[in-house]
Amino acid sequence: MGFLLDANLIPIDMRFFPGNQSEKPVMREVIDNLKKRNNITGRTIRIADKGLNCANNIRHALECGDGYIMTKAIKTLSQTEKEWILLNRDYVPVTDADGSILYWIKECVDDFPYTILDNNGRGATVMLREKRVVTYNESLAKKRRAEIRKQANKALGHSLSQVKISEFGDYAKYVVFASTDKQGQATGGKVAVRLNQDVTDLDSLLAGYNLFVTSEVDMSAAEIHATYRNLW
Incomplete structure (x- = not known):
């Protein structure tokens, strides 16, 4: 199910994904139809879990002038990226009102490789500027x-x-x-x-970690995490 939300996260429209095919390519069609049906011409931010995160969906968002916040499977990352996630340095604690640690969080901005597939299945690697935010929750781990x-x-x-x-x-x-x-x-x-x-x-080893990738490099890590958690 895909929702179109306003800036206050109030639903404007929705559409069901078909259940008999991959949702990754369908996501692009759903977003295009929702925006067209509701006369949305401004910039939108696409929020999705790792099941919809693929290079072609990210490219589609950027080509349409939109942004994205998505989770990403850590196991698919390069060894260097995994090492950054597992490195204890730069994590800061996020606490509740009583000072108890809820989870740890850190962020970075860099250029990351993505392989874009054309209609014939041929791939081309492009570098995209992203902010990446990783959280670690000991209870979840x-x-x-x-x-x-x-x-x-x-x-x-x-x-x-x-x-x-x-x-x-x-x-x-x-x-x-x-x-x-x-x-x-x-x-x-x-x-x-x-x-x-x-x-x-x-x-x-990777239990308890969650990775968020986004085009919104000026958003804080806390804002990115909170925005994703409001995903319907």
């Missing part, structure tokens, strides 16, 4: 790590005679299916389920 352990244990608890590989669902990424002997060496024999330690460790 603990909850997420507990979920990861639960999912991994659930996957390991299955045997291939109990369930098809395709039925492992979301927690399939935490295991690998391989032919092994008793020492765990691949033999081409019986298929066993083993923990995918690399994926489990990475997800646990």
Whole structure:
């Protein structure tokens, strides 16, 4: 569902996304139709979660004179960007009225690469000026790590005679299916389920972090975070 909101976040119009196709390309059509139907000619800010964040949607926003605030999957970042997120330096605490820390936040402005696809699927890399804001929530991290352990244990608890590989669902990424002997060496024999330690460790390391990317480089980190949290 896509909403068109005014500056006070009051809905002006809405449109449902079709449920039988990717929402990423549909987002551009939805926004164009909402703006046309409501005679919106001024600049708008497109707010969306990482499921709608792709280079072509960002390009469309900029070509239309609009801005964007979106979340981005941290696991898809370069190693340098991941290291910046995990580096403790420059984080500042955000507290409640009693002084208790709610979460930590930091920001940077830089030029970041995006690969734009043409109609034939050919990609071209462009550099876009963005502000990036990352938050870390310790409570969220603990909850997420507990979920990861639960999912991994659930996957390991299955045997291939109990369930098809395709039925492992979301927690399939935490295991690998391989032919092994008793020492765990691949033999081409019986298929066993083993923990995918690399994926489990990475997800646990990144638990509790959220990344926001935006064209609005003059907005403060707090404003960007608050604006996104008002996403309907």
